[in-house]
Amino acid sequence: MIVAFDSNSPVPPYEQVRAGLAARITDRTLAVGTKLPTVRQLAADLGIAPNTVARAYRELEEAGLIETRGRAGSFVGASGDQSRRRAQQAAAEYAALTHKLGLDAAEALAIVHAALDEGKS
Numbered sequence: 001m002i003v004a005f006d007s008n009s010p011v012p013p014y015e016q017v018r019a020g021l022a023a024r025i026t027d028r029t030l031a032v033g034t035k036l037p038t039v040r041q042l043a044a045d046l047g048i049a050p051n052t053v054a055r056a057y058r059e060l061e062e063a064g065l066i067e068t069r070g071r072a073g074s075f076v077g078a079s080g081d082q083s084r085r086r087a088q089q090a091a092a093e094y095a096a097l098t099h100k101l102g103l104d105a106a107e108a109l110a111i112v113h114a115a116l117d118e119g120k121s
Contacts, residue, residue, distance in 0.1 A: 002030075002037060005046040013048050017056035025065045025076050036066065036074040 003020035005013065024030040036042070039057060043050040057074055060066040067077040098108035 001045065002042065003046070005048065007047070013046075014052045014055040014059075017042070017046070017048075017053055018059050021056065021060055022063070022065055025060075030076050032076050032078045034076040036076070038073060 003017055003024070005016050005020075007013075009016060011019075021030070021036075030036075036057075037045065039050050039053045043053045046053070057066060057068070061068055061074075061077075065077055066074050068074045094112070095108070098111075103111075
């Protein structure tokens with residue numbers, strides 16, 4: 001199976017699908033150019049609603065991890081590597097800024113954690 005799904009998990013189904021695919025893309029177990037199952041096929045395989053898978057695919061596409069090519073389907077995108085590089089660059093810039101402002105590492109990390117938690121809402 002391309003991604004695991006646990007119907008008893010407190011994590012919403014779309015997030016399980018999104019996170020599972022994102023992890024496989026970023027750790028490169030799903031290579032750039034890999035064709036993903038159709039929304040309907042993955043939904044049937046997992047026993048969830050197609051709209052749930054569609055939302056996960058939409059969020060993955062917005063993050064640049066997958067590309068949808070119309071009737072050809074959805075594929076692992078090449079921009080996932082670019083997204084990681086952009087995040088690393090932003091982290092380096094943030095580290096330089098917090099150092100310049102005189103913040104210690106614990107405070108800088110607390111700010112990042114708060115921002116990440118805020119983004120989940």
